[in-house]
Amino acid sequence: MLVDVAQKHDLFLIGDEAYREFVYGGEKLQSFGEFADRAGDNIIVIDTVSKRFSACG
Numbered sequence: 917m918l919v920d921v922a923q924k925h926d927l928f929l930i931g932d933e934a935y936r937e938f939v940y941g942g943e944k945l946q947s948f949g950e951f952a953d954r955a956g957d958n959i960i961v962i963d964t965v966s967k968r969f970s971a972c973g
Contacts, residue, residue, distance in 0.1 A: 919951045922958040929955070934964040 922929045931948030939945045949961050966972050 919955045919958070923955050926958070928958055928960055930960045930962065932962045934962065934967045936963070937968070 918929060921927070929948055929951075933947060936945050936947065947961065948959050952959055
């Protein structure tokens with residue numbers, strides 16, 4: 917799994933979840949945050965207020 921590779925080589929996994937509400941086809945979003953208990957030191961989740969709450973500008 918990618919999380920294991922990141923931990924083994926001390927790499928960061930960066931998840932850009934700015935559009936996480938836009939999941940199509942009945943699929944379930946799998947956030948990088950779900951792996952925080954396993955690899956919290958190697959995971960960075962990026963989000964945005966402007967997309968989520970339509971607060972542009």
